[in-house]
Amino acid sequence: MDGSISPHLGWVVAVTKPTQTENDALGKAFRGKGTTVAYSDPTVYSKRAWRDFLKKEYVTIQALNTAWGSAYTTFDSDGGWPRGKGLMDEGGRNP
8 A cells, every 4th residue: 555545436426516528637637737638428427326326225315314314305406516405416515
């Protein structure tokens, strides 16, 4: 181990924006300073898969909220990322 710490990939999926057209952080990390990576398909399929898994696992948003101690209003978006109240709006603000 080199001593570096990376965030859990499940957490990264949970808090990422559900649609993205570009990412300048990836460009800096992999292609050099100031380079932006553009996406032709803006859908973040890993976030959709996470949502679909949770829908199948908990069936209702109320069941998920009870298990997690959260207060989501829907499995989808309710107000938009990152400040909305739906699961797909999660941006890292819930405990």
